[in-house]
Amino acid sequence: MSQKILIIDDDAHLRESLAEVLDLEGFSTLEAGNAKSGIASAKKNKPEVVIMDIQLPDSSGFQICQELRKFSKDFILIMMTGRFLSAEEKTQGLSLGADEYITKPFDIQELSIRIRQLLTRRAR
Amino acid sequence: MKINIIFVSKDLSRASLMLEMLSRQGYSVATAHRAREVMGMLAEKSFDMVMVGQNLADEEGLTFLKNLRAKNKNIPVIAVLESPDTLLDHMPSGMSAEALLPHGPSGREAPKISYKLAFFQLGADEVLGFSQDLHESVARIRAVVRRTVSVQADEVLKMNEIELNMSSYTVRIASKEITVTAKEFDLLYVFLSSPNRVLSRPYLIERVWGYNYFGSPRTVDVHVRRLRSKMGKASRYVHTVPCVGYKLVPGAKQGK
Numbered sequence: 001m002s003q004k005i006l007i008i009d010d011d012a013h014l015r016e017s018l019a020e021v022l023d024l025e026g027f028s029t030l031e032a033g034n035a036k037s038g039i040a041s042a043k044k045n046k047p048e049v050v051i052m053d054i055q056l057p058d059s060s061g062f063q064i065c066q067e068l069r070k071f072s073k074d075f076i077l078i079m080m081t082g083r084f085l086s087a088e089e090k091t092q093g094l095s096l097g098a099d100e101y102i103t104k105p106f107d108i109q110e111l112s113i114r115i116r117q118l119l120t121r122r123a124r
Numbered sequence: 125m126k127i128n129i130i131f132v133s134k135d136l137s138r139a140s141l142m143l144e145m146l147s148r149q150g151y152s153v154a155t156a157h158r159a160r161e162v163m164g165m166l167a168e169k170s171f172d173m174v175m176v177g178q179n180l181a182d183e184e185g186l187t188f189l190k191n192l193r194a195k196n197k198n199i200p201v202i203a204v205l206e207s208p209d210t211l212l213d214h215m216p217s218g219m220s221a222e223a224l225l226p227h228g229p230s231g232r233e234a235p236k237i238s239y240k241l242a243f244f245q246l247g248a249d250e251v252l253g254f255s256q257d258l259h260e261s262v263a264r265i266r267a268v269v270r271r272t273v274s275v276q277a278d279e280v281l282k283m284n285e286i287e288l289n290m291s292s293y294t295v296r297i298a299s300k301e302i303t304v305t306a307k308e309f310d311l312l313y314v315f316l317s318s319p320n321r322v323l324s325r326p327y328l329i330e331r332v333w334g335y336n337y338f339g340s341p342r343t344v345d346v347h348v349r350r351l352r353s354k355m356g357k358a359s360r361y362v363h364t365v366p367c368v369g370y371k372l373v374p375g376a377k378q379g380k
Contacts (some may be wrong), residue, residue, distance in 0.1 A: 087260040091259050099271065121249055122271070
């Protein structure tokens with residue numbers, strides 16, 4: 001069975017294109033347009049990977065990060081950002097349970113390699 | 125518990141700040157220049173992580189990682205590079221393009237891939253840059269530990285009437301909290317993590333005091349004695365293995 005990736009981003013275009021590419025890479029993708037539905041989907045579908053925008057209309061990425069990690073530490077959490085993040089912000093996110101940051105626009109090959117590497121480690 | 129790290133690089137002076145920061149954060153770091161040294165150290169002692177530079181004194185970091193992964197798939201590896209985003213300008217020895225980019229062009233030509241991605245492809249758990257903020261680097265190292273060390277920080281380890289809470293650093297025996305020192309807590313953690321396994325004194329020194337500890341192995345005996353006295357009846361689980369060390373036996377009967 002293919003591994004599930006949940007994409008949480010309010011930018012529908014980015015969400016759909018990312019899902020399309022990850023589907024082609026052999027993953028099974030789920031989408032959510034805001035924090036509330038993203039958290040609900042994560043709880044219901046238990047994805048192996050969550051990729052989420054750090055700035056969502058209804059919540060900050062750090063809050064969701066905490067919320068998601070409260071119910072599971074098993075999944076891989078990748079945070080997407082459209083702006084330069086300070087070292088303090090990155091450190092905060094990593095301490096709250098994020099596994100990786102990617103800055104938009106990102107290289108899909110790089111993201112794919114990173115996801116596979118994190119999944120390989122998780123499976124060991 | 126002490127996290128024991130090997131940091132291997134041709135130029136260790138470049139990593140002096142990071143090494144200092146790691147030791148301040150409580151990590152125990154042993155250093156090496158050559159791949160051969162590292163393989164020997166891994167065969168001899170138990171380490172939790174390997175950190176590797178772009179180049180070692182006897183081979184390239186990528187070649188080292190490929191060889192290490194062929195022998196050991198589990199140990200977490202973090203690469204620390206001068207410029208992680210620089211593209212590979214040659215093919216590291218003993219490697220093919222397919223190993224670095226399975227769907228890319230084949231042959232002896234270096235694929236268009238950055239050092240960072242090449243390290244990830246070969247099995248690195250994280251790639252850091254020397255120019256990266258040190259606090260961020262340490263947060264990333266901690267994230268790797270979180271993902272790879274078997275027991276999560278907020279887990280509770282239980283065995284019969286013994287309960288070890290990793291987030292509050294408390295020990296309860298038969299629901300009653302007992303006061304232990306940090307070292308006694310770490311010792312009990314190692315015991316509970318390896319039931320029925322004989323744990324030698326040098327092994328316990330490595331796990332609890334760290335690889336760089338040069339004190340006497342008898343220190344372990346003193347700490348175990350104190351821990352046993354605090355454990356009351358539950359001390360029956362901690363057995364002495366003559367001339368070797370200790371063993372935690374979950375099925376030990378009372379009165380023995």
